[in-house]
Amino acid sequence: MRCNSIAVLMESLHMRTIRNILTIISLSLILPVVASAQSLSDVQAMSKEDRRNYIESMSDDERSAMREKWRAEFEQLPEDQKAAIREQRQAKGGGGNRGRDREAMRQRWESMSEEDRAAAKEKFRAKEEKRRANFEAMSEEERAAYRAKRGEHKGQRQGGQHKGNAGDGKVESDPEN
Numbered sequence: 001m002r003c004n005s006i007a008v009l010m011e012s013l014h015m016r017t018i019r020n021i022l023t024i025i026s027l028s029l030i031l032p033v034v035a036s037a038q039s040l041s042d043v044q045a046m047s048k049e050d051r052r053n054y055i056e057s058m059s060d061d062e063r064s065a066m067r068e069k070w071r072a073e074f075e076q077l078p079e080d081q082k083a084a085i086r087e088q089r090q091a092k093g094g095g096g097n098r099g100r101d102r103e104a105m106r107q108r109w110e111s112m113s114e115e116d117r118a119a120a121k122e123k124f125r126a127k128e129e130k131r132r133a134n135f136e137a138m139s140e141e142e143r144a145a146y147r148a149k150r151g152e153h154k155g156q157r158q159g160g161q162h163k164g165n166a167g168d169g170k171v172e173s174d175p176e177n
Contacts, residue, residue: 043070 043051055063074082109117138146 043054046054055066058066074085077085109120112120135143135146
């Protein structure tokens with residue numbers, strides 16, 4: 001009996017050691033990415049074109065790490081600074097001139113090569129498939145909660161003039177945004 005408990009204890013210690021080693025390795029892979037990401041103010045100071053090129057040059061993991069770093073920076077700010085940043089974003093066009101934004105997107109699309117367009121289309125299709133799969137994997141309660149949250153978000157974006165999709169027969173397929 002005693003040998004059995006010692007064997008179980010050794011196995012438990014062995015698994016804990018392996019888990020710790022894997023955690024250390026994972027962190028060592030992530031930390032250089034986080035450290036190399038520029039601060040929010042540095043990126044905001046870039047021109048739109050430079051900022052777009054900088055972000056497009058990053059891998060998905062780097063972008064995720066950068067977003068988390070920026071989110072943490074933003075959360076550490078006092079409420080008055082957060083409000084000022086929100087107002088500045090709104091004034092810059094965060095609520096945006098839709099026609100101007102669409103025109104900029106159209107110009108960027110027309111300047112792309114056929115290979116870049118094909119890659120962009122494929123990336124969009126893959127993203128849509130992932131969103132749809134995530135949505136289909138949700139329970140009815142999760143879908144209802146998601147729709148309610150999405151409706152609130154749309155209402156805020158549209159200045160309280162929510163044009164919800166209730167009754168239009170469409171199924172929302174974007175659980176990430």
